[in-house]
Amino acid sequence: MAPKKKTSPLILKKEDIPNFVSKLTQILTVYGPVAKKSQFIFDTITDGTQLRLDYDTTILPPKKYFIPPEEEMVKFSLKPELKIQNPLDEKNTESLWNGKRFLIFGIHSCDLTAIKFHDHILTQVYPDPYRAQRRDEGIIIGVNCLTPCEDGFCKSAGALNTTETADLMLTELNNSYYVDVLTTIGKEIVDYCKTQFSSATQQQVNQVKKIIAHRAKSFPDPLKEFQKLPGQLEDSYEGEMWNRLGRRCFGCGACTMVCPTCFCFDVKDQIELDTTKGSRVRKWDSCQLVDFALVAGGHNFRPTIPSRVRYRIYHKFWIEPEQINQIGCVGCGRCTHTCPADIDMIELLTEIEKGGN
Ligand code: SF4
Ligand code: SF4
Structure with a gap:
């Protein structure tokens, strides 16, 4: 830099x-x-x-x-x-x-x-x-x-x-x-x-x-308690809101693909058919896709859509602030704009601000 x-x-x-x-x-x-x-x-x-x-x-x-x-x-x-x-x-x-x-x-x-x-x-x-x-x-x-x-x-x-x-x-x-x-x-x-x-x-x-x-x-300021969201999430983990959101979400991953702060990727080796050469390639991945948390032996840590929706929000608004003292969302609105299920980030975060049940 x-x-x-x-x-x-x-x-x-x-x-x-x-x-x-x-x-x-x-x-x-x-x-x-x-x-x-x-x-x-x-x-x-x-x-x-x-x-x-x-x-x-x-x-x-x-x-x-x-x-x-x-x-x-x-x-x-x-x-x-x-x-x-x-x-x-x-x-x-x-x-x-x-x-x-x-x-x-x-x-x-x-x-x-x-x-x-x-x-x-x-x-x-x-x-x-x-x-x-x-x-x-x-x-x-x-x-x-x-x-x-x-x-x-x-x-x-x-x-x-x-x-x-x-x-x-x-x-x-x-x-x-x-x-x-x-x-x-x-x-x-x-x-x-x-x-x-x-x-x-x-x-x-x-x-x-x-x-x-x-x-x-x-400029509009719809989320007055944005910086307090990490603390508010501590009480929302078992909230019914994740099941409600999970019933609407298609698990398509579009919200993470358009997000400027998401950075997950998958790594694969690609080898030519004659096995003489190849390359190691990484590609964007999404925590909203069903096989993201699938591991050897067939266990999936987040097999359901509600568990993946909740993970995305907790990762951005609780885990990342714990790691670097910065929330992993900059309010660009792309996830809302892109979501085919009309899941609106402002509405979702407002629900958490109100108790997340
Ligand atoms: S509003 Fe936040 S979560 Fe949604 S795409 Fe923008 S930075 Fe990502
Ligand atoms: S874009 Fe909407 S429907 Fe697709 S995974 Fe994200 S929240 Fe679910």
């Missing part, structure tokens, strides 16, 4: 964004939000005009660039002798200009908070060198969300104001973006495209302060 470096704020005109992005694509692989039918996804940007900084939320979070849905951990060949190739041996962080680093443009504060969450849990509790390498290779331009999205509760989750983990942070200001330069890498990016930036005036600094203060008041 890049060291922090605070410099004076800058202004980037909206009309200059396509040129700025196109210039970045000459030295970096650039990802950002683009339209996909009526929704948005993070995708590769080849032309700056594709970028949609007015997006509300994306189907999948930008987590997919740090922990890909499917990733080769090692390649091996068995003949004429055992040879192992590990992608961790090819580290690419020394220079911006070697053409191998990537930049994600336009990440909202909820997803910046989720990246911070992974920075903690995937170094302190479950060190993940593959994710750490991608994190070092990635550069982040955040954008302040000024309009609440439909199912989100980022303010309740304490994720509304996060800028940590971004190298540059943008705030929409009339026909421009106000740019906070937060790290040395952010400064290098600005220097690389310096003709497109101008210094922010004191009036613009004051305007942005007002915009952020107004946002703090205007």
Whole structure:
């Protein structure tokens, strides 16, 4: 992760964004939000005009660039002798200009908070060198969300104001973006495209302060006791609510696949039919799927849907705070938006706040 470096704020005109992005694509692989039918996804940007900084939320979070849905951990060949190739041996962080680093443009504060969450849990509790390498290779331009999205509760989750983990942070200001330069890498990016930036005036600094203060008041805050949820869950383990939820849930796992904080995976060895070579691959997995807790001998620790629904909530709101003192939910609302059974995270957590019976 890049060291922090605070410099004076800058202004980037909206009309200059396509040129700025196109210039970045000459030295970096650039990802950002683009339209996909009526929704948005993070995708590769080849032309700056594709970028949609007015997006509300994306189907999948930008987590997919740090922990890909499917990733080769090692390649091996068995003949004429055992040879192992590990992608961790090819580290690419020394220079911006070697053409191998990537930049994600336009990440909202909820997803910046989720990246911070992974920075903690995937170094302190479950060190993940593959994710750490991608994190070092990635550069982040955040954008302040000024309009609440439909199912989100980022303010309740304490994720509304996060800028940590971004190298540059943008705030929409009339026909421009106000740019906070937060790290040395952010400064290098600005220097690389310096003709497109101008210094922010004191009036613009004051305007942005007002915009952020107004946002703090205007965003919904439906879960006033969010930080107390770990304690409240202690009394809810045997509650009937898990059976009620279990009767509605299909056990499809979609809620975990779209979640920016979920990080479970499964590992499989794939060997060519002629047994001369193969690879070890990890793929996203979900605690909501029936075989997630199935072990050798046929025992399943969570064979029923209610037990899996309860596990998901306890893991995010009780186990993870015990491990790193941070709740594993940033209030992005993607699980609610995606759930085919209409299970709403705000309603579920409100029920726990009320006693969870
Ligand atoms: S649990 Fe739901 S609301 Fe919370 S971070 Fe995951 S997808 Fe977003
Ligand atoms: S998306 Fe909804 S139905 Fe599917 S596993 Fe999650 S809670 Fe259950």
